[in-house]
Amino acid sequence: MSMSGNGDEAGLGERGASDTAADARSRRRQRVEEPGFFESLVAFLKPRVPTSLREEFVEALDGEGTGFTANERLMLTNILELHDVRVEDVMVPRTEIEAISINATLAELMERFEESGHSRMPVFGEGLDDLLGMVHIRDMVGHVTRAALCFGHEDGKPEAPVRSGLDLGRVDLRHTISDLGLLRQTLFVPPSMHAAELMARMQASHIQMALVIDEYGGTDGLVSLEDILEMVVGDIEDEHDDEEILVTDAGDGVYYADARADLDEVQRVVGLDFDVRMHEDEADTIGGLVVNALGRVPEAGTVVEAVPGFEIEILEADPRRVKRLRIVRFPEGAAESLPD
Template sequence: MNAPASSPRDRAHHGHDAEARQDNWIERLRSFVGLGAAPTLREEFAEALETGDEADLSISALERVLLRNVLALKDTRVDDVMVPRTDIDAVSEDMSFAELLATFQEAGHSRLPVHRGSLDEPAGMVHVKDALALIARAAADGGLDAGGVAFKARIADLDLVRPVIYAPPSMAVSDLLTRMQSLHIHLALVVDEYGGVDGLVSIEDLVETIVGDIEDEHDDAEEARIAPDGAGGFVADARASLEDVVEAVGTDFDVSAYSDDVDTIGGLIVTLAGRVPAQGDVVQGPGGRRLEVLEADPRRVVSVRIAPPAPKREDAESDTPGGAADAA
């Protein structure tokens, strides 16, 4: 399927520079870890990580996690990281410019898909930079009037629609990342064999498969909760800070050895596991407490259960027949 040819005539030059810098950063990261390099180099990295010979690579626990995530890109499908259709914020090409601005403010995204009445009839996408550039030009031409024609005009009539990439659900994340870099298009619609839209993937979604969840200054700040589970343990949002977790759980949950590398309980469990663990995975944490992943997706841990500390050996023996208490 071909992407729409329509694109804004007058894009800010610094916009291209910003996207080029982002592309270069991603390319340097991919080159550093060997993605796209000779298969033998990739195999050497994978073997060292698999056998626990990370010391030979002189890398930290956090770097080990990043390496694992990058090497997993070729085996991660687009539909593993996409925003599902039901969660997509999109606009119709018949929407007015004023309504578009309101949607940008409400959705909090920099790019929005544009459709011709239905998501299954995509027209492309609109970038907030182009909307702001239109306002700036109107101001330079004699001021802004909220009732003026520009604010009432349809999106389709304002030459704001950029092309998007179309990707099948089975496409490898690494291939989509390469395609986004080469085309300088940072939004893809995931389409099924019949042309229906299944989901959406932004370049931020792809980067998050490597570095974890990215929250910028426009993301809603929600308090990360830590609550007793009624069985001596705690259930925590993975974003809860280690400082807050220690305050709730107790000082026996000593995380000082990891505080330089990670800030959250989610980061701690990823570091201990050496990868992004799946739902149901359990790792041994500080203070004899087991950490169980209650919810996770391919990019991050969402919630964790911190189990009560395991009983000490002498305590367990004293509670069993023939234990230390009976021996006395």
């Protein structure tokens, strides 16, 4: 009995020791598996919530049954992508800036506004690398109106002049922009600035035009608030904007294109067989495609076969850019028969 009881107690003691060891191993394993303070802190500080929200929103917009129209989905997607857009992506390049000299006369300024259709005109000193600011068409019209005002007097009240009309002959069109004091400030920004940041600066400063300056102090381009907004809502055209046709079909497989034409626009006119996928990462326009394919700005008369099945001839160019070109589709089978 005594021996049996001692044996049972011994067995219980062994099992208890075994259970205690197992519990200890389990606790150690839990401690190993549970993250420590440092790991927990790092995980907490990671900006995973905004990232996941953005990704979930993008996925939701791509799905069906969102309740948004196609235009609403496009606009929301553009807003989400705006944080990746930089000033250089939306600016008007230097070669396309329409500007006027500080020494230009009022008559020349009026003509320039009429020709361009813009409401703001950049003003330069010695050249485009010496941009001084801008003139707003509203300020010009205000000056002309004030200069043309005529005043008369009510009967018996010579001390109370009243407006009696406008006489444009009173406006001296020979005065220069410098003389008239019409110059307004613009913002000066680097091309690497985020477009959303520039939009915030424009709203805060009430200045809707920015000049893009490169690292050497030269003028790289120009950007307006409208240019940034168009990244979200699409092209904004008012009653003064004439739709410019950049690509035309001349028939018989011949097409003429302005070098500024987007590759998508060229493909819409020429056809889906105008396959530009190999160039899409390097160029946005047909002119950029040609420059990228050749590695240089070509001269007029240069012919390049950058798109299979097509020949592109440069019709007009200057040392800085391609201006106009002709696209010719090879007859069926001709591309395969060309010598290597």
